[in-house]
Amino acid sequence: MSQGKCISDEIKMPQLYGVYLLRSLRKKNSFYIGSTPDPYRRLRQHNGELTRGGAYRTKRNGFRPWKMVLFVYGFPSNVSALQFEHAWQHAYQTRHIPVCKRRHNGKRHTGSGTSVDEKLANCRLLLCSDSFKRLGIQIAVFDKEIYQVWIKNKFHILIPDYVHMNIRIEDLHTEEDKDDNDACFIKGGNYLQIKQFKESVYASEEELKSDSIAKTKMSNMTNSCSICAKEIDQKLDLVVYCIYKDCLATYDLKCWAQSMLNEKQLNEENNEKQKQSSIKPIIPIRGHCLKCKRVNFWNTVIRNALHVKDELQSTQSSQLDE
Ligand SMILES: [Zn+2]
Ligand SMILES: [Zn+2]
The missing domain is CATH 3.30.40.10 (Zinc/RING finger domain, C3HC4 (zinc finger))
Known part of the structure; x- marks a missing residue:
């Protein structure tokens, strides 16, 4: 999609629109792929609010809490993030991955992949696909186990060297996380980690912006x-x-x-x-x-x-x- 398109078509970009991977902390083989302009708010939504009386609204009972383990970001537009999301969710049939490279070859229709190795392999395949490899996409990883699977790279899929990986795997959801857990959200989600990630991306963009404005003023x-x-x-x-x-x-x-x-x-x-x-x-x-x-x-x-x-x-x- 980056080819034959006008530069000006590509430059209306939102803040931090990205595609995330959630993992259920109660059922470790359950994952969820979605997209959002605000990963922190989205994680909170997935983990649901407690009502005033303290009862859980039991959406997808038995899966919560969810942990956001991976976030793919830096897309030039919402549309492009949505395309990535859809392709990853339907990796067994997406046109973005050549048939010969697909992890399933049509044998089983299992969405984004059956194992965590396959899920991450499909993410890698998309990162080196013609549609997405030129977009300057970055990845943040928030979970040690997921990071190890990523590094192990079971299916040997090499991604371009310019895809930057932001490694943020320290376990932060301990006591400091009280603010976010108190009364409203199910304990165990990595709220603080995601909040700090979001703030750090904004802070570095903000710093760059004020440096540039200073240059213009000079x-x-x-x-x-x-x-x-x-x-x-x-x-x-x-x-x-x-x-x-x-x-x-x-x-x-x-x-x-x-x-x-x-x-x-x-x-x-x-x-x-x-x-x-x-x-x-x-x-x-x-x-x-x-x-x-x-x-x-x-x-x-x-x-x-x-x-x-x-x-x-x-x-x-x-x-x-x-
Ligand atoms: Zn010029
Ligand atoms: Zn320079």
Whole structure:
């Protein structure tokens, strides 16, 4: 889906929309795959509220508490996250995984896989599928056992080296978790872990955004492109920033995208299909900043540029109101 699509179609991205894997702590072979813009709220919903009288609402009796063990995120749009969710739930028949690579080959119709090894294998297969491999997707893992299964990689499915894994397996749901457990939610869910994960993603995006805004302010609110040297009109074009704090490089979207795409070794996997196909990808995965020579990931660059644009626009409009 990243091929033949316009860059501007890809840049309306929400915050932290992702696909999660839940594991029942009472029935360890029971899993659930879903998607959400807010993993913390969603986990709480899955584990249900207690009524005032203290009785459980017994949805899916016997499975709770659920633990969120994996979260796949960094999708460029809700639609793309929903596609991933659906493909993972129906891994035995999804068009995103070639028939020869499927873990079931149609023998059993068992959704996302019968064992935890198969479930994670299907997730890996999707991460290296043509549809999802260029999107800058990341994975967070919250459970030691799941992490070990992931690392063991029983079916030897290699994912691209740029798929970043955020390992957050310390067991946090102990006493500190009181706030979240008290009165409302079933004990045992890893609420604190997920809350801290969510906050850490937001905090790092927030920091990047304020660094970038500071760079724009330093240049008197005018940004010029470090490639074509033209001044970038914020109303017509998206200003994109090198993500490193000490580097002042800014680019217009098209110049940097093109420059990154020209770095073939970072963006192409030399596969035969790609060579035969006349369609060239128009969205890069990653590339170097031409000033500081460090690697930037396109997905991070775009998310940040959109956050900065939003913030600058809202401060401008509130200044006008005054
Ligand atoms: Zn330019
Ligand atoms: Zn730079």
